[in-house]
Amino acid sequence: MTRRPTGLALTLLLVWLVAYPLAFVVLDSVRGATGWTLDHVITFVRTPEEWKALWGSLWISIASVLAAGAIGVPLGFVFERLDFPGRRLLGALVALPAVLPPLVGVIAFLFLYGESGFVARIARVLFRLEDSPWRLSGAGAILLVHAYSMYVYFYLFTRAGLARVDSSMLEAAQSLGSTPWATLRRVTLPLLKPQIIAASLLTFMTSLGSFSAPYMFGGGFRVMTTQIVSTKLNGDEGVAMVETVALAIVALIGLALFRWTHGERSVAAAGKGAPPARRLRQPLARGIAALLGWTLAIIVLLPHVTLILVSFVPIRTWTTQLFPPIYTVSNYGTLISEPERLRPLLNSMWMAAVSTVAAVFAALWAGRMIVRRRAALGAVIDTLLNVPWAVPGTVLAIALATTFSVNQPWFGRLVLVGTLVILPLAYFIRSLPMTGGAIVAGYRQLDPGLDDAAASLGAGRWATLWRVTIPLLRPAILASAALAFATGVGDFVTSILLYSYNAKPISIAVLEMVRQNDIGVAAAYGVILMIISAGAMAVGTGR
Amino acid sequence: MIDLSKRFDDRFAVRDLTLGVPCGSILAMLGPSGSGKTTTLRLLAGFETPDAGRVMVDDLEVTHLPPVQRHFGMVFQHYALFPHLNVGENVAFGLAGRGTPDERRRRVAEVLALVDLAGFEERKVGELSGGQQQRVAVARALAPEPTVLLLDEPLSNLDPSLRERTRRELRSVLVKTGVTTVFVTHEQEEAFALADRIAVLHEGRLEQIGTAQQLYDEPATLFVAMFVGRASTLPGVATAMGRVRLDAGTEWAVSSPEPLQTGGRVQVVVRPEALKFSPDGGLPGTVREYRYTGARAFFQVEVSGALVEVEAPIGAAEIGQSVRLSAAAARAFPDQP
Numbered sequence: 001m002t003r004r005p006t007g008l009a010l011t012l013l014l015v016w017l018v019a020y021p022l023a024f025v026v027l028d029s030v031r032g033a034t035g036w037t038l039d040h041v042i043t044f045v046r047t048p049e050e051w052k053a054l055w056g057s058l059w060i061s062i063a064s065v066l067a068a069g070a071i072g073v074p075l076g077f078v079f080e081r082l083d084f085p086g087r088r089l090l091g092a093l094v095a096l097p098a099v100l101p102p103l104v105g106v107i108a109f110l111f112l113y114g115e116s117g118f119v120a121r122i123a124r125v126l127f128r129l130e131d132s133p134w135r136l137s138g139a140g141a142i143l144l145v146h147a148y149s150m151y152v153y154f155y156l157f158t159r160a161g162l163a164r165v166d167s168s169m170l171e172a173a174q175s176l177g178s179t180p181w182a183t184l185r186r187v188t189l190p191l192l193k194p195q196i197i198a199a200s201l202l203t204f205m206t207s208l209g210s211f212s213a214p215y216m217f218g219g220g221f222r223v224m225t226t227q228i229v230s231t232k233l234n235g236d237e238g239v240a241m242v243e244t245v246a247l248a249i250v251a252l253i254g255l256a257l258f259r260w261t262h263g264e265r266s267v268a269a270a271g272k273g274a275p276p277a278r279r280l281r282q283p284l285a286r287g288i289a290a291l292l293g294w295t296l297a298i299i300v301l302l303p304h305v306t307l308i309l310v311s312f313v314p315i316r317t318w319t320t321q322l323f324p325p326i327y328t329v330s331n332y333g334t335l336i337s338e339p340e341r342l343r344p345l346l347n348s349m350w351m352a353a354v355s356t357v358a359a360v361f362a363a364l365w366a367g368r369m370i371v372r373r374r375a376a377l378g379a380v381i382d383t384l385l386n387v388p389w390a391v392p393g394t395v396l397a398i399a400l401a402t403t404f405s406v407n408q409p410w411f412g413r414l415v416l417v418g419t420l421v422i423l424p425l426a427y428f429i430r431s432l433p434m435t436g437g438a439i440v441a442g443y444r445q446l447d448p449g450l451d452d453a454a455a456s457l458g459a460g461r462w463a464t465l466w467r468v469t470i471p472l473l474r475p476a477i478l479a480s481a482a483l484a485f486a487t488g489v490g491d492f493v494t495s496i497l498l499y500s501y502n503a504k505p506i507s508i509a510v511l512e513m514v515r516q517n518d519i520g521v522a523a524a525y526g527v528i529l530m531i532i533s534a535g536a537m538a539v540g541t542g543r
Numbered sequence: 544m545i546d547l548s549k550r551f552d553d554r555f556a557v558r559d560l561t562l563g564v565p566c567g568s569i570l571a572m573l574g575p576s577g578s579g580k581t582t583t584l585r586l587l588a589g590f591e592t593p594d595a596g597r598v599m600v601d602d603l604e605v606t607h608l609p610p611v612q613r614h615f616g617m618v619f620q621h622y623a624l625f626p627h628l629n630v631g632e633n634v635a636f637g638l639a640g641r642g643t644p645d646e647r648r649r650r651v652a653e654v655l656a657l658v659d660l661a662g663f664e665e666r667k668v669g670e671l672s673g674g675q676q677q678r679v680a681v682a683r684a685l686a687p688e689p690t691v692l693l694l695d696e697p698l699s700n701l702d703p704s705l706r707e708r709t710r711r712e713l714r715s716v717l718v719k720t721g722v723t724t725v726f727v728t729h730e731q732e733e734a735f736a737l738a739d740r741i742a743v744l745h746e747g748r749l750e751q752i753g754t755a756q757q758l759y760d761e762p763a764t765l766f767v768a769m770f771v772g773r774a775s776t777l778p779g780v781a782t783a784m785g786r787v788r789l790d791a792g793t794e795w796a797v798s799s800p801e802p803l804q805t806g807g808r809v810q811v812v813v814r815p816e817a818l819k820f821s822p823d824g825g826l827p828g829t830v831r832e833y834r835y836t837g838a839r840a841f842f843q844v845e846v847s848g849a850l851v852e853v854e855a856p857i858g859a860a861e862i863g864q865s866v867r868l869s870a871a872a873a874r875a876f877p878d879q880p
Contacts, residue, residue: 174589177612
């Protein structure tokens with residue numbers, strides 16, 4: 001028997017990168033130039049705008065959960081339980097918003113529903129209006145984007161849950177005299193509760209940390225994430241810290257509440273599996289279901305199509321026409337031929353790649369420590385891996401910006417802000433919950449005997465990792481790495497706070513193009529991001 | 544009284560099956576997997592619709608009633624207990640909208656006591672053992688006082704050590720409540736111990752219906768003879784009323800479900816306990832294998848290329864020994880053309 005290790009090295013690394021920066025945020029919120037002070041906190045508490053922003057974050061998140069649930073859950077039922085022509089294809093298309101990085105989704109919405117977008121132009125032609133009939137701005141616009149991009153969680157979770165509900169449960173309810181509606185209410189929905197709660201939690205946390213939509217569409221409506229960034233840019237470091245702490249506290253309370261409601265773990269329904277989708281006999285019902293499915297799929301696809309369309313429009317050629325008059329590939333040509341425009345793309349690619357590889361290896365290390373060697377600090381490692389998920393990206397970025405802008409090597413603080421290291425580091429930390437979650441769970445399912453078997457056949461530790469563990473964990477590694485890479489490439493929320501000119505990421509370039517009204521190039525960037533994300537997802541889920 | 548006649552055309556999962564179950568009796572549907580017994584049960588329950596035929600309860604036709612309106616209780620193979628409800632809530636599920644909450648509570652306590660689980664109302668389903676879950680499933684099906692109780696492989700999910708006890712308890716519950724019961728099983732022992740009458744199904748057809756003894760002693764078809772209990776077959780030719788000349792040489796007296804055509808080829812089925820080693824002539828063979836089961840021993844005897852099983856006292860013969868066999872009873876079935 002080998003000695004049971006503590007996992008101290010990995011714990012220290014994670015503490016340094018995850019917990020330590022967050023602690024600095026808390027410290028700096030009660031520290032001033034002269035020492036400890038509550039000035040920042042008092043400023044925060046006395047400013048009504050701060051409370052408005054906090055409340056805005058909270059209610060937008062709750063409303064996003066309700067809106068996304070109201071779309072996603074029924075949609076999951078329709079596609080899992082009814083059979084109609086085109087069900088399989090449409091069922092896959094409906095999940096597409098998942099492959100739009102947040103900022104890309106936002107600009108696609110801008111081109112589609114914005115004041116000079118397609119829908120507004122059509123409305124102007126139809127009703128002969130001088131001006132655009134609406135502005136895509138404020139809480140409603142944010143909610144629209146959130147509902148569009150987050151119903152996918154509910155949709156996918158509902159489908160997965162329904163697929164696991166044992167058909168004999170439903171038959172049992174029927175034979176006990178329960179009508180279809182009563183069965184839905186008394187059996188199916190309670191059995192789906194874990195999935196619905198999980199999707200709600202995911203939506204709540206994502207909305208709370210959402211930055212792209214409030215930043216682009218918020219207008220006068222402030223939420224905490226945009227508030228933090230503007231305070232920070234104004235130079236009010238202390239107040240920004242208090243705001244960051246406040247947002248983190250709301251996130252943690254939300255998380256705790258969901259965990260508490262979750263309560264007992266639901267018993268997974270075992271048995272013969274799901275009933276087959278019900279074939280609709282009446283042609284009318286089939287027609288209605290198909291029509292509904294196709295309409296929804298088209299609505300879901302519109303932003304993607306818009307983005308692709310706009311990416312072919314050269315600058316300053318689309319003014320008052322309903323549809324752009326000229327289509328060329330010149331935007332893509334510009335992207336490739338002008339080094340200045342190509343570089344952000346390459347920057348994002350290498351930074352996301354490096355951070356993904358690092359996050360996979362950290363997760364493998366953690367899995368080995370927690371599961372195989374049952375390290376004394378296993379639980380701590382597990383928690384630290386998941387912390388970056390519980391705190392919004394803005395909070396994390398502020399924490400890193402604070403910690404790594406001072407040179408105090410003895411305190412573990414280095415000047416990394418402004419160097420090439422800071423963004424990959426931020427992406428790496430944000431990837432940890434994804435790779436950690438999947439790979440540690442994968443480790444738990446591995447037969448421990450396999451390691452011993454490999455060892456008895458003369459394989460050393462590295463040979464075992466390379467020839468046994470990694471091949472067995474391949475699905476988990478691929479899926480989580482794909483997700484981490486796509487998130488890194490499309491990242492906006494941490495990039496905007498941490499990027500430097502020598503390593504400008506693609507999202508910042510997109511933002512600049514939109515600001516310069518060079519929407520064709522912005523859309524072309526968006527299409528490339530969309531393709532990278534879709535490709536990564538296909539790789540991750542395909543095998 | 545249930546009177547069923549049904550055809551399930553598509554793949555012929557069930558063909559022209561007519562079954563009657565007297566009120567208050569227990570019927571087992573016995574058959575190998577794929578024999579259509581589960582399909583028949585699901586047709587009875589209303590989860591499938593027959594392509595032809597009717598399901599009658601007393602004089603009422605229920606063929607086209609949805610399961611909700613049939614008032615049949617069903618116990619599922621994997622019990623299908625609702626994991627989000629506790630034992631009491633599971634049992635009360637079918638009582639929704641009946642009587643006062645107090646009456647419902649009393650009824651739940653009553654059926655739980657019936658299955659020997661009194662006081663288990665607050666328990667979580669996941670905490671129960673397999674046998675207890677099975678009894679909760681029975682209690683839940685019985686709570687709304689169904690006209691007919693249907694059970695799908697009620698004991699197949701239990702450890703072998705638990706089965707015998709559970710089987711006895713289940714039988715006593717069914718007898719006590721007097722509910723008309725139909726259950727499905729692929730295990731002959733289970734059917735024999737639980738049921739009053741047994742219907743043997745094969746490829747969607749009814750082979751025979753009768754008591755355990757009838758099936759064992761007077762099988763109606765070769766399939767029933769071979770499926771129920773242990774048996775060996777020997778080919779031969781019918782020579783006269785009740786006599787068969789075996790291809791191996793000897794002539795035996797046989798019974799048969801219907802008169803045999805003289806000169807027709809038959810299969811003679813003989814049970815191990817009906818055979819004995821006889822010193823004074825009989826079917827010649829050689830002992831090939833020997834299996835000891837405690838009180839008795841089973842010998843595999845090779846008779847002109849085929850193996851025949853003989854039950855005999857320990858040490859009655861040795862491997863390699865030449866023996867002669869005589870049969871106390873044998874049953875002959877005409878060869879299928």
